Amino acid sequence: MKINMYIIGHKNPDTDAIVCALIAADYFTQLGMEVTPIRLGELNKETEFILKHLGIQAPELKTELEQDAKICLVDHNEKSQSIDELEKYQIEWIIDHHKFSLNTATPLNIRAESLASTASVLYKMYIENDLEISKKIAKLMICGILSDTLYFRSPTTTTIDKQIALALNEIAGFEDLEAFSLQMFDAKSDLSDFSAREIVTLDYKPFEFNGKKVNIGVMETTNPKFALDIKSDILEAMKQEKLEQGLDGILFVAVDILNEKGTAFTLDEFEINMIESAFDSKKLEDNLFDIGSVVSRKKQIVPKLESYFA
Amino acid sequence: MKINMYIIGHKNPDTDAIVCALIAADYFTQLGMEVTPIRLGELNKETEFILKHLGIQAPELKTELEQDAKICLVDHNEKSQSIDELEKYQIEWIIDHHKFSLNTATPLNIRAESLASTASVLYKMYIENDLEISKKIAKLMICGILSDTLYFRSPTTTTIDKQIALALNEIAGFEDLEAFSLQMFDAKSDLSDFSAREIVTLDYKPFEFNGKKVNIGVMETTNPKFALDIKSDILEAMKQEKLEQGLDGILFVAVDILNEKGTAFTLDEFEINMIESAFDSKKLEDNLFDIGSVVSRKKQIVPKLESYFA
Numbered sequence: 239m240k241i242n243m244y245i246i247g248h249k250n251p252d253t254d255a256i257v258c259a260l261i262a263a264d265y266f267t268q269l270g271m272e273v274t275p276i277r278l279g280e281l282n283k284e285t286e287f288i289l290k291h292l293g294i295q296a297p298e299l300k301t302e303l304e305q306d307a308k309i310c311l312v313d314h315n316e317k318s319q320s321i322d323e324l325e326k327y328q329i330e331w332i333i334d335h336h337k338f339s340l341n342t343a344t345p346l347n348i349r350a351e352s353l354a355s356t357a358s359v360l361y362k363m364y365i366e367n368d369l370e371i372s373k374k375i376a377k378l379m380i381c382g383i384l385s386d387t388l389y390f391r392s393p394t395t396t397t398i399d400k401q402i403a404l405a406l407n408e409i410a411g412f413e414d415l416e417a418f419s420l421q422m423f424d425a426k427s428d429l430s431d432f433s434a435r436e437i438v439t440l441d442y443k444p445f446e447f448n449g450k451k452v453n454i455g456v457m458e459t460t461n462p463k464f465a466l467d468i469k470s471d472i473l474e475a476m477k478q479e480k481l482e483q484g485l486d487g488i489l490f491v492a493v494d495i496l497n498e499k500g501t502a503f504t505l506d507e508f509e510i511n512m513i514e515s516a517f518d519s520k521k522l523e524d525n526l527f528d529i530g531s532v533v534s535r536k537k538q539i540v541p542k543l544e545s546y547f548a
Numbered sequence: 549m550k551i552n553m554y555i556i557g558h559k560n561p562d563t564d565a566i567v568c569a570l571i572a573a574d575y576f577t578q579l580g581m582e583v584t585p586i587r588l589g590e591l592n593k594e595t596e597f598i599l600k601h602l603g604i605q606a607p608e609l610k611t612e613l614e615q616d617a618k619i620c621l622v623d624h625n626e627k628s629q630s631i632d633e634l635e636k637y638q639i640e641w642i643i644d645h646h647k648f649s650l651n652t653a654t655p656l657n658i659r660a661e662s663l664a665s666t667a668s669v670l671y672k673m674y675i676e677n678d679l680e681i682s683k684k685i686a687k688l689m690i691c692g693i694l695s696d697t698l699y700f701r702s703p704t705t706t707t708i709d710k711q712i713a714l715a716l717n718e719i720a721g722f723e724d725l726e727a728f729s730l731q732m733f734d735a736k737s738d739l740s741d742f743s744a745r746e747i748v749t750l751d752y753k754p755f756e757f758n759g760k761k762v763n764i765g766v767m768e769t770t771n772p773k774f775a776l777d778i779k780s781d782i783l784e785a786m787k788q789e790k791l792e793q794g795l796d797g798i799l800f801v802a803v804d805i806l807n808e809k810g811t812a813f814t815l816d817e818f819e820i821n822m823i824e825s826a827f828d829s830k831k832l833e834d835n836l837f838d839i840g841s842v843v844s845r846k847k848q849i850v851p852k853l854e855s856y857f858a
Contacts, residue, residue: 337655342648343854345662345846352655366676536655544653 243330244303245275246321248314250442253285253385253422257378258312258356259297262333265360266310268369273310276300278321282440284426288381291421294374303327313356315340315348318444335359336536337544339446354392354399357382361402376409381422388458388495389419392534420460423495427459434471438479438490445540447547452487452512453479454543456535458495465492466501466526473525476505487512493533500532516546553640554613555585556631558624560752563595563695563732567688568622568666569607572643575670576620578679583620586610588631592750597735598691604684613637623666625650625658628754645669646846647854649756664702664709667692671712686719691732698768698805699729702844730770733805737769744781748789748800755850757857762797762822763789764853766845768805775802776811776836783835786815797822803843810842826856 245262247255259275266273275297281289289296301322303309309321310331316339317324332340332348335356351359357379364371371379383403387395390403403415412418429437442455457465465472472490480488489512490503502517504510504525513519519527532538555572557565569585576583585607591599599606611632613619619631620641626649627634642650642658645666661669667689674681681689693713697705700713713725722728739747752765767775775782782800790798799822800813812827814820814835823829829837842848 335655338648338650338652338658340648340650344647344851345645346648346660347662348648348658348660350656350658352657541653 241271241273241308241330243271243273243308243310244300245273245297245310245312247277247297247312248319248443249278249321250439251277251279251285252282252313252441253288254355254357254382255313256281256285256296257288257382257385258333258360260294261357261360261375261378261382262310262312263297264372264375265363265367265369269367274298282426283428284385284422287422287425288385292374292377292381294378315350316445318446333359333363337540353396354394355383355386357386358399358402361406371406371409373409373411376406377412379403380406380410380412380415384415384419384422388423388493388498388533389416391495391498392537394534394537423458423460427461427464429457429459429464433475434468435475435478437465437468438472438475443535444483445543447543450486450547451484452489452543453483453485454535454539455488455490456493456539457490458493458533460494460496462492462494462501465503469503469526472503473505476503480505489513489539491529491532491535491539495533498531498533500529500538502527502529512543512546516542551581551583551618551640553581553583553618553620554610555583555607555620555622557587557607557622558629558753559588559631560749561587561589561595562592562623562751563598564665564667564692565623566591566595566606567598567692567695568643568670570604571667571670571685571688571692572620572622573607574682574685575673575677575679579677584608586613592736593738594695594732594736597732598695601731602684602687602691604688625660626755628756643669643673647850663706664704665693665696667696668709668712671716681716681719683719683721686716687722689713690716690720690722690725694725694729694732698733698803698808698843699726701805701808702847704844704847733768733770737771737774739767739769739774743785744778745785745788747775747778748782748785753845754793755853757853760796760857761794762799762853763793763795764845764849765798765800766803766849767800768803768843770804770806772802772804772811775813779813779836782813783815786813790815799823799849801839801842801845801849805843808841808843810839810848812837812839822853822856826852 245259247259263273263275277297307327308330309327312333315332315334334350438455444453476488487508492501502513513527517529519529522528555569557569573583573585587607617637618640619637622643625642625644644660748765754763786798797818802811823837827839829839
């Protein structure tokens, strides 16, 4: 069985997208397939810290493949979040944990669960197929779970994710998971090198709600003051993004990981109406809303916008 | 864990839709959930024969559920093929083997594989979860596989489906699978009670190809002459369906199971252009085309129409 398949995480890759491309590559290799993990963009600082700490190389950056290449999407399923010209390729597999928005011409393999991290879904697939989880893979899986759950703080966290992380640590042997997660989050929070535009688009996903194109950037940080201090630069960057991408709306949310609260940056009337109607929000100052204990784009932001635009 | 979830096969249920609702009910019950299998329409004669032969009761007919009911879709994933007002319910699970066309507001559990039958997908889930496959469940699984593969004749058949059917027969103990499948197909082919309208819509699914609404009916039969003899009645029934359902196109294909060939009934210019462009077809007489060894809607008809309308 010689199947050359590329394993692809989403654009603006976060830690889960990167580690799951590496994990899925090991998974399919153990099943006897020839596969190549790739990434669609630069690593964020958290992922950079993790891979450096673990001594593991990042998947190759590759934003175009040969026509009709076989692909496996990990950690996403929407065309807009995937490789450009997705229709040129054959989607063979999807492994994910997000809401679904997908049209295919032929049947394919999908494994999706509403767990906190794609790494948790992959863990179950290893167990079901009786595959070996090496120390390296166990570490990558834990990092995916810690990153997506914000060390089990996010409301996306299930008891299963926690059990999986603890079971994996029997193999991985991290001495103190919480301390390690703090190092990850601190690495991610160091945005001193970045322009406001880069900050807005660092963890950034496009959505379509009932025909409206809305992009949502999230900054998960242990230092939310950083974003508030450069508010006018962030608003300017959002304005440019909205214009250049032809968006109906744009939202940027600074998530205070340690205190579990979200602050939303809104641009114009469109975003202000959206935030005021969709969330029980408190206006802090012009273009800035306290949206309470909102830390998860997937569980707390996107479903509310789905309802708002329905 | 007391979760009340309904398990739903598609509209115009075929054998796989019915047996998989029953199988999935057993699966989730073994996992400790409270579930109820239902069906959205009358049994076809094949399914009726099978359930009577096995002494198993059909799922309850139920076309409306309480608001916000939890549901599991088996053997389909498209809104148009599912329960009316699907948006009123919470899709918790999808177990399927078709092309995907789905939008959800929140993450969910999906298990899809490009195997020939949803019963094969469910078999793998039993094995992975180390659940017991009773004699009754093994028989239902085999019937799902035999029906969807037309006794391993359909090009959707994989070596995995065959292996699964043979492994299951160690439990089920059918003496002669091929002879039993012939009884199934003969039962399905007895259409003497049905009107032309009922024949067109017996195994009938709506599709949307690039905005065009096209319904496709398939008659799998050991006696294709039956349909050819009532051609004018079938065309009249197709005309009524197209008008009443506001369709862009309608297609009816008589599939000769034993000789593995398809005969397409076309209504007007729209369907004739579609059949002539999408298939290497031979006109037999007005509104009737020999489309060669086409037996599978999923693998041989729908993908070609996807390409034609793309």
